[in-house]
Structures are given as structure tokens and as C-alpha cells.
Amino acid sequence: MGRSRYKIYEPTHPHFLTCTVLHWLPLFTNQESVQIILDSLTHLQKSDNMTLFSYVILENHLHLVASSDDIGKTMQKFKSYTAYELLKLLEKNNATTLLKQFSFHKKAHRKENTYQLWEEGFHPKLIQSEKMMFEKINYIHQNPVKRGYVDEAEHWRYSSARDYSGIDGLLEVERLW
Numbered sequence: 001m002g003r004s005r006y007k008i009y010e011p012t013h014p015h016f017l018t019c020t021v022l023h024w025l026p027l028f029t030n031q032e033s034v035q036i037i038l039d040s041l042t043h044l045q046k047s048d049n050m051t052l053f054s055y056v057i058l059e060n061h062l063h064l065v066a067s068s069d070d071i072g073k074t075m076q077k078f079k080s081y082t083a084y085e086l087l088k089l090l091e092k093n094n095a096t097t098l099l100k101q102f103s104f105h106k107k108a109h110r111k112e113n114t115y116q117l118w119e120e121g122f123h124p125k126l127i128q129s130e131k132m133m134f135e136k137i138n139y140i141h142q143n144p145v146k147r148g149y150v151d152e153a154e155h156w157r158y159s160s161a162r163d164y165s166g167i168d169g170l171l172e173v174e175r176l177w
Contacts, residue, residue, distance in 0.1 A: 007124075011070045014053055014127040016136040019079060020061040020119040023105045025098060027086065027117075028059050032093075034158055036085045037062065038170055040078055048074040051174045054137040056144065057158035063140045065127060075122045083117040137164070 021027045028034050044050040050068040068074040106116030127133050141153040141161035153161035163169040
């Protein structure tokens with residue numbers, strides 16, 4: 001996990017996780033970029049035994065409640081792969097303004113890379129009770145509502161709120177824990 005003050009003591013237990021685009025830059029504003037996130041999560045569900053209990057993807061960050069065989073390693077794989085693929089997409093689409101910002105705002109100690117896409121860490125918070133699980137799932141689902149993007153949580157396409165409303169979502173979600 002690097003320099004993060006957040007520690008993972010129970011790597012196989014569900015955690016509330018947040019991944020933020022560097023400097024809160026709006027990266028997930030088109031279907032192509034979001035699809036990279038969805039594809040990566042789907043892959044990790046198979047390869048790392050990742051279980052998604054809840055998720056939301058907004059324009060500059062995402063939240064998950066998830067578990068895996070080792071959630072720290074799984075999230076490192078997720079961020080590494082998605083950063084590589086998203087930067088490749090930005091270069092393909094000639095998104096020079098975003099690329100310049102990812103270069104300008106990268107941390108000084110990241111000398112081996114031209115760009116930094118994600119803020120460091122993913123702020124893991126161990127889900128310690130059923131009450132906490134419900135609170136975090138509700139927080140995740142209400143995020144686009146609080147931002148004024150939709151009136152009802154299940155109207156946000158890139159969220160597991162649909163699954164919890166009986167509508168098939170975009171990712172496999174475990175609703176029983």
C-alpha cells in the first residue's frame with residue numbers, strides 16, 4: 001500500500017474502498033473510460049476471487065465495498081491496470097489537456113512514470129458489522145443523488161443501486177453477506 005496511513009489487518013474481509021482520480025480530474029465522463037473500470041472489476045472477480053457488495057463510479061472517483069483473497073493486492077492490480085489502460089485511451093483520443101494535468105500533478109517521488117492517474121492509496125475501511133455494511137452501501141448508492149446527478153439512486157447507470165432495486169446492473173454484485 002505504500003505511504004498510506006490506512007492499514008489492512010483483515011485482507012479477506014469486506015472493506016469500504018475509495019479510488020480518486022489525481023486532483024479530482026473528471027476522467028469518467030464517457031463510456032469508454034468507465035468500461036475500463038467495469039472490465040477490470042469483472043476480471044478481478046474471476047482472477048482474485050473479488051466479491052463486490054456495492055459500487056458507484058462517478059466522474060472523478062469510485063467507491064466499492066468489496067472483499068477478495070487479499071484486498072490490498074487486488075486493489076493494487078486494479079489501480080495499476082486501469083491507470084495503464086486509461087492513459088492509453090487518453091493518448092489514443094489525443095486528450096492532451098488531461099495528460100498534461102496528470103503529468104503536472106504527479107507526486108515528485110514518482111520519477112519512473114510520466115503520468116500519475118490515481119491519488120495514492122484507496123482508503124480501506126474494514127466493514128466491522130452489518131450496520132456498517134448497510135451504512136456504507138447506502139452512502140455509495142446515495143452519492144450521485146447527493147451530487148444532484150439523479151433523483152433516485154437506481155437511475156445512476158454506474159452503480160449497484162440498480163441491483164439492490166431488482167434491476168440487473170452492469171457487474172455481478174453479492175447482496176447477501
